[in-house]
Amino acid sequence: xxxxxxxVGALIAAMDDWAPPSLAFEWDRPGLAIGQRDxxxxxxxxxxxxxxxxxEAAALAGADMIVSHHPLIYEPLTALRTxxxxxxxxxxLAEKKIACFSAHxxxxxxxxxxxxxxxxxLGILExxxxxxxxxxxxxxxxxxxxxxxxxxxxxxxxxxxAGIIGPYTHCTFSAAGIGTFLPGEGTEPFSxxxxxxxxxxxxxxxxxxxxxxxxxxxxxxxxxxxxEEPAYDVVELKIPGPHAGLGVKGRLESPTSLRAFAxxxxxxxxxxxxxxxxxxSRCVERVGAMGGSGGSHxxxxxxxxxVFVSGDVNxxxxxxxxxxxxxxxxxxxxxxxxxxxxxxxxxLREKFPGLEVTEFEEPDLWRLAGAx
Numbered sequence: 001x002x003x004x005x006x007x008v009g010a011l012i013a014a015m016d017d018w019a020p021p022s023l024a025f026e027w028d029r030p031g032l033a034i035g036q037r038d039x040x041x042x043x044x045x046x047x048x049x050x051x052x053x054x055x056e057a058a059a060l061a062g063a064d065m066i067v068s069h070h071p072l073i074y075e076p077l078t079a080l081r082t083x084x085x086x087x088x089x090x091x092x093l094a095e096k097k098i099a100c101f102s103a104h105x106x107x108x109x110x111x112x113x114x115x116x117x118x119x120x121x122l123g124i125l126e127x128x129x130x131x132x133x134x135x136x137x138x139x140x141x142x143x144x145x146x147x148x149x150x151x152x153x154x155x156x157x158x159x160x161x162a163g164i165i166g167p168y169t170h171c172t173f174s175a176a177g178i179g180t181f182l183p184g185e186g187t188e189p190f191s192x193x194x195x196x197x198x199x200x201x202x203x204x205x206x207x208x209x210x211x212x213x214x215x216x217x218x219x220x221x222x223x224x225x226x227x228e229e230p231a232y233d234v235v236e237l238k239i240p241g242p243h244a245g246l247g248v249k250g251r252l253e254s255p256t257s258l259r260a261f262a263x264x265x266x267x268x269x270x271x272x273x274x275x276x277x278x279x280x281s282r283c284v285e286r287v288g289a290m291g292g293s294g295g296s297h298x299x300x301x302x303x304x305x306x307v308f309v310s311g312d313v314n315x316x317x318x319x320x321x322x323x324x325x326x327x328x329x330x331x332x333x334x335x336x337x338x339x340x341x342x343x344x345x346x347x348l349r350e351k352f353p354g355l356e357v358t359e360f361e362e363p364d365l366w367r368l369a370g371a372x
Contacts, residue, residue, distance in 0.1 A: 006352055008065055008099045009037030011044065014351045015067065015344075019103045019110040020212035023136055023244065028105045033072040034090065035099025041065045046345040047360040048338050050100055054360045055089050058098050061358045065099040067348065069107060069114065069340055072100045107340065109133045109244050110212075114291040114340045119248040121268045121339055122289055122309060129245020130288045131300045136244035139214055142206040143232035144179050145225060146190070150203050156224035161213035172207040179231075190226045209234075210241045247290030247297065249305060255285040258307060258327050265309060271335040272364065277318050278307070278327030291337040301326065311336045338362050 012032060024030050045063040047054040049070040058066050066072075072090065082088045093100060107113040119127050129136075141162060145153050154172055157163065163171045179202040183189040192198025209217050214234055222230060252261070259280040266274055284306035290297060294310025295317035301308055308326055311333035321328050338361075345357045 006041045006355060007037060008032070008035055008039045008041055008101070011041060011065060011067065011348065011352070012037065012101055014348070015101065015103050017216065018347065019107040019113055020215075021106055022212045022214075023109040023133070024104060024106040025133075025135065029071040029074050030102050030104040030106055031071075033100045033102065034094050035065070035097070035101075039064065039097060039099055041099070041355065043356040043358070044348060045358045045360055046341050046348070048334060048341055048362045050089075050093075050102075052085065052089055053363060055093055055098075057358070057360050058093075059096055063098060063358065065101065066093075067344055068100070068102045069104060069337060069344075071102040071104055103344075105246075106212075108291060109136055109246060111244060112343075114337055115246070115248045115289065117339050117343050118289050118291050118309075118336055119250065122265065122287065123252055123268075124248060124250040124287050124289060125253060127248050127250040129240075130247030130249045130290060130302075131245055131297050132240045133244060133246050135211070136241045137211050138237045138239045138241055139209050139211050140206055140235045140237060141209045141214070141217060141221070141232065142204065142235070143221060143225070143230055144177070144202045145205050145227075145230070147201065147203055149224070149226045150174060150205060153205060153221060153224045154207075156220040157207060157209075157217050160217045160220035162209040162217045163207040164210075165208065172205060174203040174205045177202055177204055188228060190228070208237075210244065211236060212241075212244070247288060247294065247310075249286070249288040249302065252285050252287060255283050258282045258284050261287075261307065262329050265329050265331055269331050269335050269339065271331050274332075274335075275313070275330040276328065277313075277321060277330075282306070282327060284327060289336070291340070292333050294336075295330075298324075298326070309336065334362050334364075 041064045043063045044065045044067055045058040047068045050066055050068050050072045080087050158170045165171045179200045182197045183194045191200055258278050261284050262274055262276050286305045287307055288301055288305045289309040293312035295313035298317045298321050309329045313328055313330040342359050345359045348357050
């Protein structure tokens, strides 16, 4: 924010707090593609993909920023030719000063993101991550704090996202010890005197933090800690975060037939049709779901699932699922991800009450292509 003016940077900070960039896969290209962080924003448009229709809708709505799921620029641009439709669109957006930001695989992995939204629509209960995301691991935060400020530091870091184990919050550990420090010239020590070695009774404080939340947690620690330069360690653990992964698995409220569940998928995702692999009379209860292109992950899916819902399932992936006895429902790449567009819009409206947000409805690509 600049004064009372909402900026591109403020919207990015809010989105990054929800879906930290560190949750994105290494090959991904999320973030700000066009614009700069100090541009003012009065109106925004949310979209699944920034295609020509979305760009024109943003211009028509007077939007200052597009917040999308798919990155606008995925492959590096090698030229800025106006006879190339994609680069011409990018140039048009830049000329009109419409900033473009995306949260892609980080929003897939983040709790409350694409896959959680998809699972909610499908009615999947008792949810857990379907496939571990290697970047969604836990870290251990260790610091040393005077007894008088232990409660304040604990509250600050836990409110910032540390100390969560299953349904429990504020999970921490502390032990007594003695810390030493010698304040140098120009320092203003919390205790002790400049130029004299000080022995300070302290508590060793430690807690678990998702790696994606380390930045905000350390910032909260520094603000709550009484020392000018608090000592702390962040140790990455080879332990997957329990709430962040790629895709979701769980169970339906009650068993149903594959045919009935496929009809349910068509209805709740508002798609015209789906592709189904499996015996339509088969009973299904244990469900896995992954927005977008889930076919390449079929080999990683747990063997106790009855059916997998995703998009972009190719022939070889379908054959692999059939050999495993896993039923498939392919609802399309856009069909399994477009549900996030109104969720992003709602998030931005709640975060910034004065912001005008337009939701762009993705056109049915296959209908546009003439499929029937």
